[in-house]
Amino acid sequence: MRVAIAEDSVLLREGVTRVLEEAGFAVVTQCENAEDLLRRVRSVPPDVAIVDIRLPPTHSDEGLRAALEIRSTQPDVGVLVLSQYVEVGLAMKLLADSAEGFGYLLKDRISDVKEFVEAVRRVADGGSALDPIIVSTLLSRQRADDPIAQLTPREREVLELMASGSSNQGIADRLVITVRAVEKYVSSIFSKLGLPSTGSESRRVLAVLLYLRS
């Protein structure tokens, strides 16, 4: 799998490259600003582009704009945005109308190599990876007449994993249960929340997030 990285801190860029190469990825592009990234991604399309949200020259939203541009012009390229801060509003803006091939993680997550590599792989495959903070923030949100309160603790765990982009297999592995059991939990959650169940694992991420945010 081919990866492009845009990160202005040399330490992190080298570290991430090392981690991914050891995990069997081919890092085809390493650059430190959004302009270079966009040019390289156009000429050598990777399976996934890992983009720091704050890039030179102004360190405000250059990375974000590059991520949005890749998503709209090259939908086959997965985009994983790394950020110092994780914001619900920003996640919704980045997701727009699809969670496919998209990830948004706190930079700190890089240090958990196993999880990070898995997230990169998922996004490269067209899946999603949303930072647990976003999901837990949305879940912790108080609601009047809250259907979330009706979920069992197990269902809540499944919901969190599902919302952050895990596949049924991933959830099953994490919770050490069968895929069949996961499927049962998922359909129970959807009916309790009054959501129509959707086939695709990516599409259900967006559906759940939109539900949680409303």
Place this chain on the structure above:
Amino acid sequence: MKPADPRGPPQQVVIATLALAGLAGAVYSFTSALRNPAVGSALGEPLVVALLSNWLTASYVLCGLFAWWHRPDSRFGPLMVAAGFANFVSTLSWTTNDLTFTLGQAFDLLPPVIFLHLFLAFPSGRLTRPAERALVLSAYVAAVVLQLIRMTFGSFGPNNLLEVTPDADAAVLWLRIALLTISAFCLAGVVVLLLRRRGRQRPLRPMFVLLVDGFALGLVMIALLYVFAAFDLPGVRDIRWATFATLGVAPLVFLAGLLNVRLARSAVGVFVLELDREPAPADLRDSLARALRDPSLELAFWLPDYGAYVNVDGRAVELPDLQGRATTLIDRDGEHVAALIHDPALDEEPELLDGVQAAAGIALENARLHAELRARLDELRSSRARIVEAAQNERQLLERNLHDGAQQRLIALSLDLSLLEARLAGDSQAKAGIEQARVEIAASLAELREISRGLHPAVVSGHGLAVALEQLAARAPVPVELRVEFEERLPEALEVAAYYVVSESLANVAKHAHASTARVEVVKEHDELVLEILDDGVGGADSERGSGLRGIADRVEALNGRLRVWTPVGIGTRVKAEIPCA
């Protein structure tokens, strides 16, 4: 204050003598006209001619004396008297005595030129511009010289002492030359008056305008009369009456102007009454403008600490160096207080200016203090804005340094530890140690992230207020209904201030309100960002809670906005901030 003019009013005996001389001259000329049959045949109805012509003599002499008495420092009065006597001299041509007849004829063209002089010299009686002086001087020379040349060719009857070579054709030719020349000078005078009017940037006072328009009309009438007379066109008689009437009205209008000043002086009384009601400093200018009858009046206050003039709002103003504006400086107890910027015609009414200044003393001093306060408030506001901005820049820099330095290094360190951990096959104790270190680093990173966020909400500068507020609402301890009704980015300082308003208010909701829901509304109205945060809690915010809001009030006020808090007990709390976007 205007320095006192050393010139005093003319002595009463001088006034009386000149008045008697003028009246006697008018009566003498009147009787001469009635006794001389030639006057009737040359000009028409002798009684009307005599009346109108001598009205000019008498009215200019008397009005001139009145003006001289009232405005001894202006030359306009004496000039009017001179115009009256010049008119008298020209009427000597109605006498039958050779000497007086010749004298009268020689100066027959003088009155129109002295009228031209008079009108151009209004109101000071002085011609200030070299071009105008040259114009008037040439007109005098032409009026006398051309008439003398003409008289040498005869055609003036038996009393002409200057007749040298009688020649009727030459006489007519020189008559035309003389009349057309004078009429050209008069039209040039009209042009000067029109140019002056166009050059003015401010409207003149109405009486002044009426008078100057009257002067221009008088000059046009003289020019018209002389053109008609030069070619003996039909209707010359009617034009003569109209010209005489126009010129005869001018002293009346002038007199009315002087009386108007007396009325204006009674306006000082009204002004004093207005001051007694202690007008707001902003209304003082209007009262002064009414009392001085100068709608264009401007008021500037002297602030010694700043070494500058300011208007009533405390904004610096320059004393105008404009043509057509005059400045009167006002002192009080030896201290410079203010400046009046006004119509220069007011300089002709020094008593009025003095009276108004004297009456306005304390009110002006009050208004000056008010202006000084406004200037200091402006200064304070901008220095507060600078302090808030400097602090914000400092915090932003710290946040950047944390992000680019410590945070990145910690993440890289944690990454290295992970790689190390993967290589440590089997040594479970070492692995546990590394895992422990990574947990510690993760905790440090989480702490640093909170510190960074407190220092500067980078998400606001990076992605805008609307995006950042969503996170605040999601993290709030009570359900928050968020309504953000604009999409564009606003200036960063404004977005950051707005962010803190919402975050501080929601923090207060969490700490004190015991609320079950809250609502945040952010809208843009008339170039203002309006933020409202409402909760349904217990209200009655205590002073401690108020002090929590003090910091954000500073931010909001530094941006010229305002922050208000309502916390009725039992109903909830409402925080409203309005910040100008421009």
